[in-house]
Amino acid sequence: MTQPLLEMRDIVKSFSGVRALNGVSIKLARGEALSICGENGSGKSTLMKVLSGVWPYGSYEGDIFFEGQAVKAAGIRDTEALGIVIIHQELALVKELSVLENIFLGNELGSFAKLNDEDMYRRTRDLLKRVKLEVSPNTLVRDLGVGQQQLVEIAKALNKNVKLLILDEPTSSLTRNEIQILLNIVHDLKDQGIACIYISHKLDEVLDLSTWVAVIRDGDHIDTRSAAELTQNDIISMMVGRELEALFPREVHDIGETVLRVKNAHAMQAGASIPQVNDVSFELKKGEILGISGLIGSGRTELMQCIYGCYDGRYSATIEMQGQSLTIRSQRDALAAGIAMVPEDRKRHGIIPIMGVGRNISLSVLDDYVTYLGAIDENRETQDTVDYIARLKVKTASPELPIKNLSGGNQQKAIIAKCLLTNPKILILDEPTRGIDVGAKYEIYKLMHALVKEGMSIIMVSSELPEVIGISDRVLVMHEGRLKGEFDHQGLTQEMIMNCAIKEGV
CATH class of the missing domain: 3.40.50.300 (P-loop containing nucleotide triphosphate hydrolases)
Incomplete structure (x- = not known):
């Protein structure tokens, strides 16, 4: 690896005494792509929150260096000023605003009294051309498809003079054609010297895009290896700790x-x-x-x-x-x-996020637990949900824990448990x-x-x-x-x- 653009050394992050990251170290040079792989709950997102300033300096142990300088960010604004930009799986665009307004939101050109509309329009048009998105800068984001909105997010990052772009599950809702467009753009950004950290469960994309692949398991850094030396089975074995x-x-x-x-x-x-x-x-x-x-x-x-x-x-x-x-x-x-069904969009149609895991599981058969007095037999309900949590190996601290706090895989297993409870x-x-x-x-x-x-x-x-x-x-x-x-x-x-x-x- 050439001189690192980014280096994270021995990062430790704990929540309520439980270590989510246990001395993780990664580094990355300009124009390279590092994919971070691991099961849900392995610590990938926590590591990126540390890097992007969501978890500020002082809330974790270890050191971060960017362009050779120590990073002590108090928040996302500090890391973005350095050129570190993260695009989350849940896009952070304002649907009722135009593409131009989203790209310059909080970074408008001109003065408070008079914005420089012409320069912003010209700049937006150039950015859209750079990400190969053929829409007007005045198009409302709500009128764009998910793939196009993803490209707007990348254009927004480029407008911040990004040097390191972090993409968190960017293709989970895209079509095959949109995925290829996005991958091609990331390859172009690498050719322009922009580094990329890529988080995805799609290992074919990981191998297509990456210079390096780092694997995290249960908060531990298992290994970082050249993508050219790896197969999908190699990555899977490192992720799960066993040969499949x-x-x-x-x-x-x-x-x-x-x-x-x-x-x-x-x-x-x-x-x-x-x-x-x-x-x-x-x-x-x-x-x-x-x-x-x-x-x-x-x-x-x-x-x-x-x-x-x-x-x-x-x-x-x-x-x-x-x-x-x-x-x-x-x-x-x-x-x-x-007939029972696990829906395509679990967050919208499968769960009630603020409700406990157990009650989410029992919701479809709640009438079965109503006693002759009209009350719910909570002991029997809890016993059944605990049994299904154990059967499907749903990882949760308690049946009362809000289901939104679970990883995607554990939410999905809870939804399947809800269906199975209906026999x-x-x-x-x-x-x-x-x-x-x-x-x-x-x-x-x-x-x-x-x-x-x-x-x-x-x-x-x-x-x-x-x-x-x-x-x-x-x-x-x-x-x-x-x-x-x-x-x-x-x-x-x-x-x-x-x-x-x-x-x-x-």
């Missing part, structure tokens, strides 16, 4: 008779002229993991929402379970029929491993296999093609609202799925 025979464990299980038939499913969004789901029919068998693949916007999630009775628009379908016709117009109807015959998992680390993914895959061995049937929607192929017994592929193909997992390749997912016609 395969990222996608496949276990033998019996597949029985058809338990669910969906015929002629249609879904139309209000004000739309093209159906989100267009005459889709399929079957699900007992003890089967059925994968649903397709590009974003293909209708996968909308189809699952129709089955679960939560689609926000007009929909219709003929649904039969074990030969009996079902009328599902609400989530209550679906749960009563034995479903069919479990729908929509993007079950999005934004969670490989260790938590592996646990969820093992759980899925255990459930189908017990006779449950699972429908899994996923954008990750290796996951679809590695876990599913059978795969359905959707394109523009229609079902375009069906494959057995034997011999199935990513190319076969993609060819089916993008083709026109039947």
Whole structure:
């Protein structure tokens, strides 16, 4: 490594006497990219909060040097003045303001009496060209897609004369095309001498982008190695502290008779002229993991929402379970029929953030704990939730801890526990491993296999093609609202799925 731009030495950070970082050291030169990998809760975000000034000097032990000078930041404004800029997973843009206004918010050109609008417009236009975003500086951020908003954040960072750009899970909500655009831009920034710290669970991106890969586990710095020397399996082994025979464990299980038939499913969004789901029919068998693949916007999630009775628009379908016709117009109807669903967006639709972990788990069956006097039998409720917390290995200090304090993987396991507490015959998992680390993914895959061995049937929607192929017994592929193909997992390749997912016609 050449002369470091950044050096963090022996960083220690504790919370209530518990060490979140235990002597972590990293360094990075200009024009290099360092990916920091680790399971959720390993300390990655804490380390970045120390570096970016969220945790100020004096609240941690150790030393930070930037361009050879000691950093003793009192807050983010101090680190940004040095050229250290962080872009969080949750974008910090004001949706009702324009692109220009967001880029210059707090850093306006001109005086209090008169802003220099022409210079800001010219500067914004140049920044947008630099990040290859073809929109007007006057465009409202709310009118941009998530990928475009991510590029606005990068333009905003460039406007602050960034020397070190920190990207925290930047592609978790982006399409494949948007991901490639973002990666290309980061490569360009590296060529311009800007250093980058990249945090992602997507190891293909890590290896594509990185000069170096550092792994943190339980607050300890395991190793930093050249990305050119590593494979995904190498990184996974360092992250979880054990060799994984395969990222996608496949276990033998019996597949029985058809338990669910969906015929002629249609879904139309209000004000739309093209159906989100267009005459889709399929079957699900007992003890089967059925994968649903397709590009974003293909209708996968909308189809699952129709089955679960939560689609926000007009929909219709003929649904039969074990030969009996079902009328599902609400989530209550679906749960009563034995169908449970883990939603795609867990933060918006899966949890109540300020509520305790235990009550989040019991929420769907709260009526079951009401006594004849109208009170809730809290002892029985607590016992059941504690049992499921243990069964799914949800890491929480207490069932009363607000679920927002859990890592993404543990939130997801709690949502699955909530579904399992309803004793479903069919479990729908929509993007079950999005934004969670490989260790938590592996646990969820093992759980899925255990459930189908017990006779449950699972429908899994996923954008990750290796996951679809590695876990599913059978795969359905959707394109523009229609079902375009069906494959057995034997011999199935990513190319076969993609060819089916993008083709026109039947």
